[in-house]
Amino acid sequence: MKTKLQSLAGMHDILPKDQAYFKRVQKSVENTTHYYNFQKIDVPILELAEVFSKGAGATSDVVEKEMYSFRTKGGDLIALRPEFTPGIVRSYIEHGMYNLPQPVKLWALGPCFRHDRPQKGRYRQFFQASLEVLGDKSASIDGQIIQMSYDILKDLGFKNISIEVNSIGDAECRPYFKKILTNYFKSKKSSLCQDCQRRLKENPLRVLDCKEEKCQRIKAGAPQIIDHLCEACHAHFKQVLEFLDELELPYVLNPYLVRGLDYYTKTVFEISEKNELGVSYGALASGGRYDSLVKLLGGRDTPACGVGIGISRIMELMIEKEVKIDKKEEKTDIFLAQLGQAAKRKSLKLFEEFRAAKIPVAESFSKDSLRTQLNTANKMGVKWVLIFGQKEALENFITLRDMETGIQKEIPMDKVVEEMKAKIKN
């Protein structure tokens, strides 16, 4: 016991007790994607690092500092996926999916990796689901993606869902806006907090996000991107909002919302759950439109839109909030207790009969004491215990004990499976 093994920083186990939550979240994604006619795709966890770095922008933190990348023996620079989108786009291009009827709607779910400082709700390995629509520039797609993300969270029992949307323009209008914004802040540079003076150089859009009071006042007068969108972006954004209105989604316009990845264009959004104080736990889902990514990765000019859903975060929040989920499927309702050698032998056979009838039955054949077995059954929370002892074995019946009421009755051996089958049905 000298060297104690522990999991790596930011990695964690999904223990048996939490698997029901994991399953539940997956099911919700599966259902929603099914109704919206999305098709499942599995892409590799490993890709050429280029797949991720080309579109995200070399300056993005996700790629620059947080990617798990390494060289293979053959010399290729490869990386663990930090997100799904680039891999899915690569697959779309590689398999000529532009020859399929457009748009192509895809979804995926699995582990992603980012090497940043772990914190609560923020891991180096985390599960994400990704919904992507490729080959459609219509604003209705943006609306649908947001709707689906909202549906999933609502289905999982979240009540105070906040949807923030913004448009960050495209290659035509964004550079121009950045310049205007930078100029505005430069003129007030001395009144900004220290962090913001630094942000101004590195990422002027981030200044808009500062919580310092003095910066808040300055940003109130700052130019907003939605006033500086080019005609196409403006029209698109207007339509997106109209769709959201039509869908009656509770969205809020957040002119300060920006994204860390360069490939986003036009619509961006973030969905989170707020607590009583209006403080959010961190984005549970976020995404937007990426009309330039497919071309950037070597495909045809193809508009696209998608969302990344934080499965791990959602799970953790559900566990923390003790969201009730139906665990019926996981639970076993029947426990088979045995007493005495002869009965034990016959019990094994009875257990097989239950299995053949597809009825899950718990047992602890290794135990001899009836008291111990009932104790175990009680801790498992089963509804019925079948007691099979010497007397029963001789006279060919079994004792059924209702664990809630303590009432027992005798059932002829050849009717046991049949009767129990009827019992667990309701």
Next chain:
RNA sequence: GCGGUCGUAGUGUAGUGGCCUAACACAGCGCUCUGUGGCAGCGUUAACGGCAGUUCGAAUCUGCUCGACCGCCCCA
């Protein structure tokens, strides 16, 4: 990547230089027990995150390291 707080059996805590051969509760395992669980009795397993240092003596002090969490950066 930077700054901070913390780390004692499976879980929750007590112990803060010698009284620690590290305590308590619950959980686990075994027995009483081959006939009855949801407050039985008895027994038992099991921890000072790791490594070095200071000291006559370290769970307790120092350094490094690993991990968790918080803030920054950033993000699912």
